[in-house]
Amino acid sequence: MDDGKREDPMKPVKMYTTEVCPYCIRAKALLAQRGVQALDEVRIDLDAAERQRMIELTGRRTVPQIFIGDVHVGGCDDLVALDRRGELMALLAD
């Protein structure tokens, strides 16, 4: 039943990660703090083809690499900087 309390819709967030990755943990925590509930996580340590795809898409070899919708945000430092500039919520908003 629709009780009128809709969550604000958010763009899909995709993050290329590896299992052992403090920057990935930090980025995930920040996104969770900002209300991101669903994350499409791609583990490049488990999938060499996805690692190659990440490098081709971003020109970078480190994880995390974060996409919000179609926008490549960059890594954890880029995400934190975006948030500090007050631009993260607007980018997340659908």
Ligand SMILES: N[C@@H](CCC(=O)N[C@@H](CS)C(=O)NCC(=O)O)C(=O)O
């Ligand atoms: N400044 C980057 C640092 C990312 C980083 O160094 N990630 C590590 C894993 S936590 C990595 O990919 N290391 C592999 C490498 O440097 O090739 C960010 O904020 O995302």
